[in-house]
Amino acid sequence: MRQEIMEHIGEIRGLDQAAIQAAKSHINNLTVPPGSLGKLEAMAVQLAGITGTVKPSFDRREVIIMAGDHGVCAEGVSAFPQEVTPQMIHNFLAGGAAVNVLARQAGAEIACVDIGVNSELSHPDLLSRKIRYGTANMAQGPAMSREEAMQSIMVGAKVVEDAVKRGVQLFITGEMGIGNTTASSAVICALTGMPASDAVGRGTGIDDSRLQHKIAVVDKALKVNAPDPLDPIDVLAKVGGLEIGGLAGVILGSAANGCPVIIDGFISSAAALLAKAICPASADYMIVSHVSHEQGHRRLLQELNLRPALELDLRIGEGTGGVLCLHLVDAACRIVSEMATFESAGISGETQEQTI
Known part of the structure; x- marks a missing residue:
């Protein structure tokens, strides 16, 4: 692998x-x-x-939504239960989510990938690439094995490769997974040394007491696992998520195929940080769509040394900010x-x- x-x-x-x-x-x-x-x-x-x-012009563009669950949800870090992940996937597939609405407006296709959802899913339009049924609880030990982490990257890269063969020219990162802001924060802290208190935000809208608990959980995960900041695969395996690895693969796959990739929000940017750590040249292919309302996102973009195109106070994920940025890409091309x-x-x- x-x-x-x-x-x-x-x-x-x-x-x-x-x-x-x-x-x-x-x-x-x-x-x-x-x-x-x-x-x-x-x-x-x-x-x-x-x-x-x-x-250039980009007639075929695709949002790749990577979906996976997180064992760290057992620590009570999210305002929503894990059951929301599969429910939202069905919403994506039915065309009823925010990203669907905005993608239709921007003329973008959507590919929804089950890379690690903790339930059985079946739908003719779902790309089933499940590696495992959610990650383990990173507050107790590694989120996944090193082999699974590498596999998640290759899943994302292969989804891009298959799309390029169908004529897709530009990609937008999207994600779904309750608990993924916790994993993303841990990835950022591990790679940059940023304190958890700066990286951890409110995610789906937790209150002050749960925010402090979430910070403590990230600190505990980093202490328990001691991820190596010089080894991005080790970081992904110990404190990351399957959909985060999948998105890193989407970014690397886009760059390998000579395609621009629009980076969505906080989780996608954590995946971008991983991709850049694996291959610095991949950053040349990234277009950062926006800076979100999530606390650590602005610091994260500074670490990437990339400027966001928009600032809309979004904190929804899914690929929504990335799809909105498509209008600016089209504007630049038409100019x-x-x-x-x-x-x-x-x-x-x-x-x-x-x-x-």
Whole structure:
């Protein structure tokens, strides 16, 4: 399994520098003052580097929702019971969740993957890739084995590979799993040394007393398992989640296939941190959609050295922020493909003042 991951990482290449320079030159000749389109310009340049073309378009885009349960829920860290995970999966498959509504608006497909839900699920549209029925309680010992952690990464990478064969060109990370903000917080603390009090947030909306308990549970999990910050697979196995590993695989798989990947919220960003730790070059393919209301998310994005496109105080997950960001991706693409240049519009460009 380790060999498979290494081979996959080996497919990840740096961005196309010639396309980046060509995109910058083209954008500088558009009929706007230089730099006036801000993050949209930066996004257009990044997309050029990823795709190797100045004027990319993404007709086929897919939200990959990784779903898994967490044994740490036994510690009482969530406001919702674990039964909500399979219930929400049925909601996704029926088209009734927030991410479904926003994906329809943005013209995105949705793939829902059971990578570790703690119940039997059957539906013709469900991708059943279950590794185990939820993780173990990380407050008592490792969440999963090292082999299972590596398997979760490869599940995500393979889902992307299969989608690329169907013509999908861009991916959005999504997730479902009661308790996954706890696991994500532990992953972040293990990889960065961030204190649990800074990383742990309210998740589904817990009160002050349960928040303090959640912080203590993360501290206990880190102490019990002592994950190695220099070994991201060890971190994933000891304090992570199957859907977090699956999303790290989605990110690595997107990069290996030369596709942009839009990172959703807190859990997806924890997966992005894992992916970057496994292969730093994968960060070049990430577009961070938003900074959420979850306490540690802004610090996490600073660790990734990536800027969010939006700030909407979301704390829903599912891939909702990622799908909303699709509209900005489309805007960036249309700007470079449809806007006139100074030359084509017959408009005088910027002049340089001369000193006599």
